[in-house]
Amino acid sequence: MQKELTEDLLLIIGMHEADPSTEVESKQAFDEFYFRFKNHVYKISFVLAKSLNNRNQVAQDLTCDTFINVWQKANRFNPAQCKDVDKGVKAWLSGIVKHTFLQYIDRAKKYSPESVALEKYHLFIEEDVPTDMSIDGIQSLEGRALATALADLKDKERDILITYFQFYDGTRFTVPPDIRKKLCQLHDIQDSTLRKIKDRAIIKLKKYISKNTELLPAQLTAQHG
């Protein structure tokens, strides 16, 4: 399977759903797919688990759970939408890790300490590589400017801001309660303070952008002023 293209591996993995007799071949393809992408999935998981105490263990759990979801839904990936299939797969996997993380948190409440049978889970996984059209026309800060702007924030503000944006869906922030709770413990603050700190960080960044870039006048003042 080492020479197979990534999109072919996913096709072969997906075959077992329609035809169980192909399971051995599907598992071989799955093994190769896992080998190629486990590092990427682990790193995404590690980033998402940032605020949790046992971050390494959670990242490992998420990696495993994400690949179970891939096994079940491999045929949902649509390579036709990708310019570069391997990068497209990585973006697709990132979305699956996020959904898996939310399920994982949910499971911590409902099912601990038993493990969960696969068939009990109805998974929502994005059908395609996200196109993210909503922000295509929006400008952004280049790396150095963003790094400078973030450096002006206090550590607490930066951590909370980035965590909030980790769970931004394009219209609102959807930080899971358990993550908020861990952030509160980490920074020794109340839940009600979290949002205020996030808002304060955004205001500081807004001031920085207004002072040092042309982004805000173009985006916010000229269009809507």
Add this chain to the structure above:
Amino acid sequence: MDKKDKELEAILYKSLRLNGYIVPVTEEDVDIFEENMDDIIVPDNLPDSITILSQGYSTSHIVTKGDNVYSRNMAYAARNGDGDNLPENIKEQMKRDKERAKKDI
């Protein structure tokens, strides 16, 4: 929140994504994210693919135990170094909280 704030959020979101601070969403984000996350060490003891499929979903390791009133009172007492001098009603409350915490485990 008005539309201007939403657009500011969108600028920040896109900036954080394109510079690898948050999880990549598109192909364009992937390279930068990987560069920024180069220092994350992937453990070499991850289970193999067959084990993953045979074990099923993980038991969640999110630690929620210990985050209760009992723990907070104990922490308070420890911080103030006066565990033995707490009022009786607080001690009683701590005892009840401890029992409740044990039941929850």
